[in-house]
Amino acid sequence: MEEIYANVDYVKPVGLRPSTNQTSRSGSDRRFLGAVVLLLGLLSFVLLAGLIGLGVHHRDSAAEHLAVRENLTERLQASENKTSSLSREIERLQTLSNRDRDSAAEHLAVRENLTERLQASENKTSSLSREIERLQTLSNRVKTCPDGWKRFESTCYLVSVETASWERGWQDCTSRGADLVIVDRAEEQTFLTIILEQDTWIGLTDRDQEGSWKWSDGTPLTLAFWRTGQPDNGGGHPQIGEEDCATSSPYRGTGKNWNDLPCDASKPWICEKNAN
Template sequence: MSEGVYENTDGFNDDEPDAMKNTDIDDQLYSNVKAFKPSPRDGVVASVHVQWWKRPFLVAAVCLGLLCVLLLAGIIGLSVYYGVIDNHASKLRDQLQTSYNTLTKERDQLQTNYSTLTKERDKIQTSYNTMTKERDQLQTERDVLSGRLTSLKQTCPEGWQKFESSWYFLSTETKTWKESREDCLERGADLVMINSDKEQEFLFKLKKTVWIGLTDSVTEATWRWVDGTPLTTPRYWSPHQPDNGDGKPEYGEEDYVQIRNNQSPLEAWYDISCGIKLGWICEKVL
């Protein structure tokens, strides 16, 4: 068969047109195919060829089916997997949303508290500033008053003498004890109260017999100063004093005390009757 084909092929003239060459070749091939009769051996070979070609298609079909099954199983598995993941993600998202909402509320509450505290702080700051100004004003006023007081302490009024932390007024006339005290009160002072040896010696050196602010007119033998405090120490009684007139009616009740300038400075107190008129000493404590 093939030799005939090749022989016919060698018989073509190269000088003929291409269209004619193609027509003759086709006709010759068709004639050769019709004339071809396969032998029994050829049938066996063809059958083998057919079976050989059928088996790969079968294997391919089986493989393709298995791949489809695997693919379907994979798709189902992925669907289940991603469904579980999506469910878990949804729950997690809800939890996060809840946490976010809670934190937002807490943040808003903290912001409200902060705003409230800020307002209170501003009020306190305003109050503090006001009090600071008032304090400064009071400090200024105190300084002014202190300066005035210092000036007054340094300058004694006319007729007064300064000793330590007090001013003393020595009268130039005589009165009873009660009248003398009234005069002192009118001057913004009181009859002198003696608290130390130095003060007693200062008054003694004035060389005057004068009333002092000591009496037992409320309770006999209980001597008190004009401010109500009891006499404790020091005491500057003259010897045998106080004697309350030594029991002699003509002297009467001797309930008031004078300083006499005829004894030692620390033994110069005498109790005498209120009706006697003497000079007096007023004291104003600074």
């Protein structure tokens, strides 16, 4: 602005005396210059206003940018927070998923194991049912004894019609696929005392070693039914001799019906074998 006024001063020379034309022209020039000055002033004002406006606009724009940037920064921070939160949630769900997967696998294994055990149990039950059925069939089958033999429970007995030594009786039973009777239960002894009619050889002897009584199949005596005072091995009478073979008598008021006699005495015998 000052340069503009300086230029105006320069176009107005000092010390010259203008003519009338020059005075008129000078007034016209002065108005022209005034108009120019006014115009320049207006332009300057407009420029100044423009600059101020630009400055204000620039200041407003900077504030707006700052606000936008702050807003964006906040949104970015919020977004990052949300991302972090989502990551943690995904990690948590992944952990749960893995746990569920492990748990599911475990449940599957347990279920398979139980299924196998159930199948095995069913197979065993089926097998047992067949076995029970088979045994029931066998049980229902009527066991029989050969003609002339007497049956007690599942055993057959035959009392000889002839009499002979203990040895002869043992041989006869063996030849029939039987044993000279072996008394192994009290019920069996009771049965014998019912069916016998006289002293009868049973499969008991101490001929191998005096006083050591054994059954005809070699088993030792554990359940005995000796009559009172027996076995006496002949009681020491020289005319009787050793008594190494046993008999059972018919029922005599007690269950104890055995006596030892000389093995060559002539007595009936009783054989025993399983029914079938």
